[in-house]
Amino acid sequence: MSGDPIIRFDHVGKSYGVNDVLTDVSLSIARGEFVTVIGSSGCGKTTLLKLINGLLSPDTGAVYVEGRDVSTVDQIVLRRNIGYAIQGVGLFPHMDVWHNIAYVPTLLNKQNKEKTRRAVKKWMEVVRLDPALARRYPAELSGGQKQRVGIARALAASPDILLMDEPFGAVDDITRKALQDEILRIHREQGVTIVFITHDIGEALKLGSRVLVMDHGGIVQDGPPDELRSRPATAFVRELVGG
Ligand SMILES: Nc1ncnc2c1ncn2[C@@H]1O[C@H](COP(=O)(O)OP(=O)(O)OP(=O)(O)O)[C@@H](O)[C@H]1O
Numbered sequence: 001m002s003g004d005p006i007i008r009f010d011h012v013g014k015s016y017g018v019n020d021v022l023t024d025v026s027l028s029i030a031r032g033e034f035v036t037v038i039g040s041s042g043c044g045k046t047t048l049l050k051l052i053n054g055l056l057s058p059d060t061g062a063v064y065v066e067g068r069d070v071s072t073v074d075q076i077v078l079r080r081n082i083g084y085a086i087q088g089v090g091l092f093p094h095m096d097v098w099h100n101i102a103y104v105p106t107l108l109n110k111q112n113k114e115k116t117r118r119a120v121k122k123w124m125e126v127v128r129l130d131p132a133l134a135r136r137y138p139a140e141l142s143g144g145q146k147q148r149v150g151i152a153r154a155l156a157a158s159p160d161i162l163l164m165d166e167p168f169g170a171v172d173d174i175t176r177k178a179l180q181d182e183i184l185r186i187h188r189e190q191g192v193t194i195v196f197i198t199h200d201i202g203e204a205l206k207l208g209s210r211v212l213v214m215d216h217g218g219i220v221q222d223g224p225p226d227e228l229r230s231r232p233a234t235a236f237v238r239e240l241v242g243g
Contacts, residue, residue, distance in 0.1 A: 004066075006065065006066055006160065007028070007064070008064040009028075009048075011060065012025045012060065012061035012063060013025075013059050022044050022047060024218065030193075031160070033209060034184075035195045035196065035212060036197075036207050037198070038204040039215055040215060040236075045165075052082065052195065053079055053163060058071075065078065065082070066081075081159050082160075082162075082163060083161070083163065083192075084165075085153075085154040085167045086150070087170055091146060091150060092138075093138050093139065096134065096135050096136060097124075097129065097133050097134050097137075097138075100153050101120045101152045102119075103153065103156075105119040120134075120152075123155055126190070127149075127152045127182060133145060143170055144172075147168060147179055148182075155192070161195070162192050164197065167179075168203070196208070205241070206225075209224060211228055213236070215236045220233055220234050220236060220237060221233040221234065
């Protein structure tokens with residue numbers, strides 16, 4: 001049912017050895033939401049994201065994606081439905097732009113090259129990559145162009161969920177603003193559910209219809225940007241939005 005959360009954390013705990021990173025985190029994200037996640041360095045943001053796509057498993061509690069416990073579903077099927085874009089992008093250096101974006105569609109449409117061709121063309125248009133760049137290799141692109149390829153590649157399997165881990169961290173301010181506007185437009189047009197980690201409070205408040213603030217093993221505030229500004233739940237949040 002569309003009213004059910006697309007992502008749900010049910011009393012999730014996660015530790016690395018003696019380091020309790022997440023303690024009793026419960027959280028529901030509805031289909032189509034744009035959630036930004038911000039918090040101090042090392043507070044567990046990336047851990048939270050990797051629990052969604054099954055790269056990590058919870059020690060206690062459970063994570064559900066589309067109603068299914070992530071620890072029991074086929075990991076390949078799960079990850080096809082979840083795009084993952086990270087800072088530095090992780091593009092395949094030996095593949096040109098076209099083949100980087102075509103990677104997953106090629107796996108999905110083995111018998112149908114035309115379908116893959118259409119998908120790559122579409123996603124290059126969506127992220128506004130000039131078709132003339134299709135044969136360039138990652139080393140021949142600007143930081144912003146690489147980031148666009150990373151987003152196109154993450155979207156090319158038409159996932160329901162897009163996880164983004166500081167995707168715009170390594171670009172200049174002007175490029176960053178352009179990419180922020182693009183991701184807002186893509187979210188509006190494609191209806192994909194986005195969970196987006198950032199260090200930048202301005203970015204968190206601009207992009208998220210909902211902002212999660214993490215501190216010391218858990219979520220200290222979870223609300224729309226206006227609520228963070230008008231009613232910061234802790235001194236940490238007040239400092240964050242005031243700074
Ligand atoms: N594989 C691991 N083994 C041991 N400790 C880890 C591992 N991965 C992360 N940690 C630790 O867990 C904590 C949370 O890490 P995580 O990457 O989730 O934080 P983060 O909020 O994304 O940090 P940052 O904003 O600096 O990227 C950190 O203290 C980190 O050092």
